[in-house]
Every structure is written in C-alpha cells, then in structure tokens.
Amino acid sequence: MIRIVVDSSSDYQLEEIREKKLDLVTIAITIGEKQYVDGVDLDRNQFYEILEETGEFPKTAQPSPQQFLDVFLDAKEKGDEVVCITLSSALSGTYQSALLAKDMAEYGPIYVVDSRTATCNIKVLADYARKLADDGHSAGEIAEQVEGLKSRVKVVAALDTLEYLSRGGRLSRTAAALGDMAGLKPLITITEAGEVSVLGKALGKNKAISNSLRHLEKLKIDEAFPIYSIYSYGTENCERFEENLESKGIHPAKRLQIGATIGAHIGPEAFGIIFVEQGI
Numbered sequence: 001m002i003r004i005v006v007d008s009s010s011d012y013q014l015e016e017i018r019e020k021k022l023d024l025v026t027i028a029i030t031i032g033e034k035q036y037v038d039g040v041d042l043d044r045n046q047f048y049e050i051l052e053e054t055g056e057f058p059k060t061a062q063p064s065p066q067q068f069l070d071v072f073l074d075a076k077e078k079g080d081e082v083v084c085i086t087l088s089s090a091l092s093g094t095y096q097s098a099l100l101a102k103d104m105a106e107y108g109p110i111y112v113v114d115s116r117t118a119t120c121n122i123k124v125l126a127d128y129a130r131k132l133a134d135d136g137h138s139a140g141e142i143a144e145q146v147e148g149l150k151s152r153v154k155v156v157a158a159l160d161t162l163e164y165l166s167r168g169g170r171l172s173r174t175a176a177a178l179g180d181m182a183g184l185k186p187l188i189t190i191t192e193a194g195e196v197s198v199l200g201k202a203l204g205k206n207k208a209i210s211n212s213l214r215h216l217e218k219l220k221i222d223e224a225f226p227i228y229s230i231y232s233y234g235t236e237n238c239e240r241f242e243e244n245l246e247s248k249g250i251h252p253a254k255r256l257q258i259g260a261t262i263g264a265h266i267g268p269e270a271f272g273i274i275f276v277e278q279g280i
Helices: 014-019 044-054 065-078 094-105 120-134 139-152 163-167 173-181 205-217 236-247 260-266
Strands: 002-007 023-025 028-031 034-037 059-061 081-086 110-114 153-158 184-190 196-203 228-231 254-257 271-276
Touching: 002 065, 002 120, 023 065, 028 044, 044 260, 059 260, 065 081, 065 094, 081 094, 081 120, 081 139, 094 110, 110 139, 120 139, 120 153, 120 228, 120 271, 139 153, 153 205, 163 260, 184 205, 196 205, 205 236, 205 271, 228 236, 236 271
Parallel strands: 002 023, 002 081, 081 110, 228 254
Antiparallel strands: 028 034, 028 059, 153 184, 153 271, 184 196, 228 271
16 A cells, blocks of 8 residues: 655645545644644634734744654555655755654655645645555655656745734844835745745735736646645635636636644735646
8 A cells, every 4th residue: 555644734634634545744833832733733713813812923843753753664564655745845854854764664665755845735746646546656656756746836825914924034023014014915935945935025915916817827737737726814815816816717626724834924814826837
C-alpha cells in the first residue's frame, strides 16, 4: 500500500483525511498561554475569532521528527511505501523533521517532498498523489510526479488588512496603520522558492478583485486540475470574487478555508484562488 503523509498546514478537514486515507502529522499552535493542535482541537473560525479578540500573534511549533517517525515505522512494519509532502522549507523546519525521521526509520521506500508551498496548495499536490497511488503508481513514481507539479500550483490572494502582516513582523506597525488608513489591500502569492511574496497593493476591495483578475489573465490555467476559491474568515469578499471569476469563465470547484499556519499572517476577510498553471 502507498501511504500519503501530510502535515496540518495542508488545511485538510479531518473528515477528508479519513475519507482519502491520508496520514496526518499535526502542528502545535500557541496563542497567548494556550496551546492547540492545528485542525484537531482548534476550529478554523474559532482560531480567527481568538486572533481578533486577543491581538496575539500565534506561535507555531514544527512537528518533531518523532511524529513523522511514528508514521514511517508503522509503514515499515506493514511493508507500505510512503510519500510525505510537507510545508515549504522556506516557511518551517517541518521538511527537515521529516528528513531526519526518514533517516532514523532506515527504510528505503520513503519519499519526502518539500512542497515549496503552503495551505490548500499542498492539498492539490496530496490529492494528485492519492490519485496516482490509486492508479497503481509506485511511491517513487508518485514523488517524481509531485516534484514536477509543485512549481505549477499557484495561489493569488488579497488581504483585507495589513495588521496581521505587521503582527508577524513582515511589516512595520506604522506602515500597516498608514496602509489600512489609505484602504490598501495587498495581493500575495507563494513563490517557487516557497516564500510568501507581495504581488502588489490595491486601493479598496474592488480594485483588489480587478487586480487579481488582471494577474490571472497573464497565466494559463490547466483545467485538468481543480480550481479552488479560498478564504480565511468571513465569506463576503470571497463570494464577490467568485462572481467575478465566473464572469471570466473561471469556475472554482469548491471554496476552501485557510487554516492557522498561513491565516495568522493574513487575518480575516482574505480571499483568493488556487489553481494549476499549464506546463510548458
């Protein structure tokens, strides 16, 4: 059997994990003095509510090598092959934890893929891996295919506020306050190096939507893969964005909610799109 392993930054719902027979390695999140397990005992809406109420910036703890090792040793005992897809190494040490666990397991058919991305982008890769496994491909073949796909999985998202970028140290408080006063809405993406990057800033929500659409026009979407609209907390902005996408002939298969790992940096009312770009 092929085991597909993801960490909780992939933002799967627990029922999806069970339904698709994935293995989940969890990430711990501390807000103030309380610690939670991402996606397990911290509901996503609850997370954003706590974020707004406390003014705290959450601290995430990467999974330990032991968490991955437990899964890998179970696979070894059962003779299963493993494809493990982790949060971007540019954002976390999760990938390194998985590599250490692979070495400790001393078992050949374990393949660890640095997704170079985050949130629901990882879901696109893991769903593809699951499909390839169901179609009879080996773990090595699946890892190779996922490595080839990961640079084509794209996200474009618009933030409603700059406050959370400043809380996370990515922007000064003064710049964030001035930007919010002016109604600036940053557009962000995840680069091929696996880092969060600002594509540009728009004045107001309508402009943020139109700038997002303008950016999408430069790219060719591979319709062999699903398109997802995404949101953080509060769906109003995302619903308006979806209406504009539909008018351009872009039809999201589903609306997905961004979890705590990336949500901490973007805050409520963010919206965007995830898709796979056509290969060359």
